[in-house]
Amino acid sequence: GPPVSVVSAIGNAARNGVLMKGGEHLERAGKIDLVAFDKTGTLTRGETAVADVTGFGHDADHVLRIAAIAERRSEHHLGSAIREAAERRSATRTDGGTVVTGTSLPDPDDFDVVPGKGVIAHHDGRELVVGNRALLDDRGIPVPDAAFVYVREREERGETAVHVALDGDVIGAVALRDELREAAPGVVRALRDAGVETVMLTGDNERTARAVAGEVGIDTVHAELLPEEKQTVIEAFRADGHVVAMVGDGINDAPSLATADVGIAMGAAGTDTAIETADMALMADGLERIPYAIGLSKAARWNVA
Ligand code: ADP
Ligand code: MG
Structure with missing residues (x-):
């Protein structure tokens, strides 16, 4: 022995x-x-969580909601963090003095995972893309300077930033942090x-x-x-x-x-x-x-x- x-x-x-x-x-x-x-x-x-959301000429709440619909069926830790943040935001928004709770996210018509890059979904006849630079490049979606600068700044802090595109336009970005x-x-x-x-x-x-x-x-x-x-x-x-x-x-x-x-x-x-x-x-x-x-x-x- x-x-x-x-x-x-x-x-x-x-x-x-x-x-x-x-x-x-x-x-x-x-x-x-x-x-x-x-x-x-x-x-x-x-325990990835959303640290920041930004819109490029769009409201940040709208950007987060579009991202969350795209990630509705995602099993990735980035996707679940985006969904949780969107649900929390809509739950704390007040409507005529009453807190609106339980606002559920609609299911997209279709949903595809691109491993190591992000997700692509269709909803109400629109194309939703959430992911990294490589995914946007693959889809021929141009990256505005504001997005380039935002993503670089968040990455330098140790966060992961993903782009949110609607019908081929980058409308915003979401930064996620894992302590x-x-x-x-x-x-x-x-x-x-x-x-x-x-x-x-x-x-x-x-x-x-x-x-x-x-x-x-x-x-x-x-x-x-x-x-x-x-x-x-x-x-x-x-x-x-x-x-x-x-x-x-x-x-x-x-x-x-x-x-x-x-x-x-x-x-x-x-x-x-x-x-x-x-x-x-x-x-x-x-x-x-x-x-x-x-x-x-x-x-x-x-x-x-
Ligand atoms: P990790 O090893 O950090 O979990 P992955 O290899 O799964 O990362 O993914 C690499 C990159 O692809 C992520 O940092 C992100 O930019 C992008 N990505 C992957 N899945 C998603 C998703 N569901 N939504 C958005 N971006 C994603
Ligand atoms: Mg790991």
Whole structure:
């Protein structure tokens, strides 16, 4: 059987919110010299909310409502945040002294998701497009200077800004924010102090990713990645001789969690697929357990030797 020190280390880890599937993972975890973090839901809380809405010659409430109709059937975190904000705004608007509540959003006639770019819907004979620059370029929708400036400013703050277009005109934009997990900067610092390199991998745009990386103290950023590209980046780090841990939460992270030497799935917020694929699972808001888990495995190796 495995050495007693490994068994007790796994037991200690479990009591501290880190689940490990076996002693061999503990052994590998002790050699980690690079930790790759997913951004959304891992370094951030995964609770995206609308931070600001702007209209270019249009009322901001109208822009938000058009965006919400387009996102009515969206399962993306940006879409649900836009719907919630629109519902909250209409619920607090007063009409002749009475608060109008329960204003429900109409269902669009059709709805298409463009993965990694946004959504396209039709409603009342009009075309609604909500998404990033790439989506507008694909559709031949021109981006006004005001939109370009607005999006850049919000991205520099670490927010994600999406355009709202009606019948081929950009009528406004919505900025969304996902707060950092409180523990994130301390975790990055502790890893650095232990001589472990940290990198960020994300599907979000380069400017937003760099702003968030700056807030947590991560120097290396790989942005605008599709899920399979995250996996390729991990493979490249391994080919360079690194022993790599990947920390992720979403279903999209499963391939990169499996490719890393040690896959670490965030607990309660994580999906079952991510947890099944990973070698270790951190319970609940357990981001701060990462330096502990790595330190523990280093200690276990000493005990075994
Ligand atoms: P993330 O990894 O941040 O969840 P995705 O890869 O799903 O991002 O999407 C990348 C980008 O595509 C988003 O930052 C956004 O600009 C755009 N996008 C994706 N889905 C939507 C949506 N439902 N509504 C608007 N924009 C979207
Ligand atoms: Mg994520």
